[in-house]
Amino acid sequence: MADDFPEPPENGTRLRLVRDVLDSQMVDRKQCQSGKVDGIVAELRDDGRLVITAIENGLPEAVRRVSPRVGDWIAALGRRWGVRKGEVYRIPFARVRNTGIDVRIDLDAAATPLLAWERWLREHVVRRIPGAG
């Protein structure tokens, strides 16, 4: 529930992006673990300010940090065979409600591609296990 989110931070609050955001576990409004933060996108405004606009989740983006070529290969493979079609899912930073050990996001991950692999595994593997659900 959105009501569970902590109070919004005050003006002037500082945020360490690598320590508190990057690679942190995302948790949605239903307390469901929804993947890791693989990327942070900022926008360079006309006044010279660099404003954080979104976080990203997706294997290609995580791999591009190490090797853009391998990241592009993974994206291409994903488009052909992947459950998420190689998509890197972008979440507006305005939806980030808290950072730290977890990154709390104000959305329902089940309604997004964030949990596509979990859904695929549930439908194609777990459901076929005798005694499952």
Added chain:
Amino acid sequence: MRAPLKSAETRDRPLEVHLERLIGRRIHDPEGRKVGVIEEIEAELQDGEWVVTKVLTGPIGMLTRLSSLGIGAWLLGLLGARKSAGGHEIAWRDLDLGDPMRPRLRCPADALGPPAAARSKRGD
């Protein structure tokens, strides 16, 4: 080869920067001297928007990232780390990302003042 920082599909929109791809990049000053490697990026909430304000380089940035600045700096001292190895806090406005693959300082490295570890040891 490192990933480009800018997103290719955003040419007609404001320039996008992938901040995670800045981590680990070496900063040079205008004279080509090495300043340090970006370990951490700090943002500040300004009128509802998170604005990048500075980057941290060197061990001080890494220790900050690991939430162990105090004990980490002490351990580095015990191990004989030089004060100059502390790293720098560089204001975003002092950083030139004209070539995002090679971030450069807009000012000489000397203008940054002593490394952050040395400042904190002096109690600045």
